[in-house]
Amino acid sequence: MINKLRTTVLFVFAAYIAFIISGFSLTGLMDDSQLVPLTRSNLVLSVSYTAIQAGSVIGLLAIVIGGAPLAWTIVRRVLTSQRRDLSLLFIPLIAFLALVFYFLGVVYFAFHTNILDQPISSTGHMLMWGLITIFILGAIASTVAVWKLISHTDVEQTTIGLFGKSTTVKLYEFAFVPGVVAAVSMAVMFFATVVWGWAAYSLRPDLFTGNMGVMMTSTKGSFAFTLILMFVGVSVAFIGVMRGYSSRKVGVS
Numbered sequence: 001m002i003n004k005l006r007t008t009v010l011f012v013f014a015a016y017i018a019f020i021i022s023g024f025s026l027t028g029l030m031d032d033s034q035l036v037p038l039t040r041s042n043l044v045l046s047v048s049y050t051a052i053q054a055g056s057v058i059g060l061l062a063i064v065i066g067g068a069p070l071a072w073t074i075v076r077r078v079l080t081s082q083r084r085d086l087s088l089l090f091i092p093l094i095a096f097l098a099l100v101f102y103f104l105g106v107v108y109f110a111f112h113t114n115i116l117d118q119p120i121s122s123t124g125h126m127l128m129w130g131l132i133t134i135f136i137l138g139a140i141a142s143t144v145a146v147w148k149l150i151s152h153t154d155v156e157q158t159t160i161g162l163f164g165k166s167t168t169v170k171l172y173e174f175a176f177v178p179g180v181v182a183a184v185s186m187a188v189m190f191f192a193t194v195v196w197g198w199a200a201y202s203l204r205p206d207l208f209t210g211n212m213g214v215m216m217t218s219t220k221g222s223f224a225f226t227l228i229l230m231f232v233g234v235s236v237a238f239i240g241v242m243r244g245y246s247s248r249k250v251g252v253s
Contacts, residue, residue, distance in 0.1 A: 004243045004244055004246065005172035005173060005175070005176055005244050006150060006151070006153075006172050007243050008172070008175070008179050008240040008241055008243060008244030009066075009067070009070065009150060009172060009175050009179060009240075010147055010150055010151070010240065011236050011237060011239055011240025011241075011243075012063075012179040012182050012183055012237045012240050012241070013063070013067070013143070013146060013147075013150075014143055014147065014236060015182075015183070015186060015232075015233040015234065015236040015237035015240070016059060016063055016186070016233070016237075017139050017142075017143045018229050018230075018232060018233035018236070019056075019059065019186055019189065019229075019230060019233045020139065021135075021139060021229060022225075022226045022229040022230045022233065023056060024135070025226040025229070026052075026193065026223075026226050029212070029219065029222050029223055029226070033207065034204070034207055035200060035204075035207055038200060038203065038204055038207070039200070042199065042203060044195065044196075044199045045196055045199050045200055045203075048192045048193075048195040048196040048199065049192070049196055051188060051189070051192035052189050052193055052196065054188075055185040055186070055188040055192065056185075056189060058181065058182075058185040059181075059182045059185035059186060062178040062179070062181040062182040062185065063178070063182050065178050066174065066175040066176075066177070066178025066179055066182070067175060067178075069169045069171055069174055069175075070150065070153070070172075070175055073153065073171060074089075074149050074150065074153055075089065077153060078149070082152065085149060085152055088145040088146075088149050089145075089149065091141055091144075091145035092141075092142040092145060095137075095138030095139070095141050095142050096138065096142075098134055098138060099131075099134050099135055099138055102130065102134050103131060106127050106128070106131060109127065153171075156170060156171065156172070176244050179237075179240070179241060179244065180241055182237065183234070183237035183238055183240070183241045186230070186233055186234050186237055187234050187237075187238070189230065190227075190230040190231060190233075190234050193226065193227060194227065197223055197227070208220050208223065
């Protein structure tokens with residue numbers, strides 16, 4: 001049972017990372033565009049976009065709550081008994097620091113030069129693409145590292161001290177329900193994004209022409225990428241949830 005529940009955790013986590021990337025894609029599509037005031041002025045667009053925002057908050061809380069005991073166990077395990085995995089533990093930190101330092105470098109150039117005001121084909125445009133590339137590669141590397149760390153963690157339960165009391169937590173069973181909540185929130189965000197896109201295109205199809213997507217890419221292509229990534233994420237999350245549910249059902253029977 002532990003292997004299938006662990007698969008649930010792994011699949012939901014990987015799916016959530018895909019949703020983070022798709023969220024940045026959707027934000028980039030709306031950034032400085034007429035889609036923002038259009039969304040605010042239309043009830044369907046406003047409700048669907050609010051559902052996307054609410055789903056993102058609920059999904060984040062579910063991931064944090066469900067993964068906290070497992071994350072604590074992994075860190076403690078790596079620092080005490082299995083230091084061969086120490087390099088994997090540092091990959092997310094290195095990826096985050098690389099993104100921060102690169103971003104600070106772009107900000108420095110923005111304030112001390114006119115490099116970001118140059119034409120699209122200029123160095124400024126390349127710097128922004130570099131930022132996106134570092135973010136995506138860092139997300140992938142971090143996901144692989146966390147995947148391996150969780151795969152190496154065969155501990156079924158751990159004891160955590162809370163408010164002066166010791167509590168025994170079955171790691172993967174504890175993470176299952178928050179994993180389901182995260183998967184459902186991702187499904188809600190996907191369907192809300194479909195509704196938002198359909199309504200926005202119905203009202204203003206002209207806003208989806210041209211190259212107003214992320215980094216001035218095709219508007220339709222950018223939105224299609226967002227939907228495809230979300231759909232893949234939802235599919236992966238629910239595959240994991242179904243595997244976990246089947247193992248729990250067998251365990252109960």
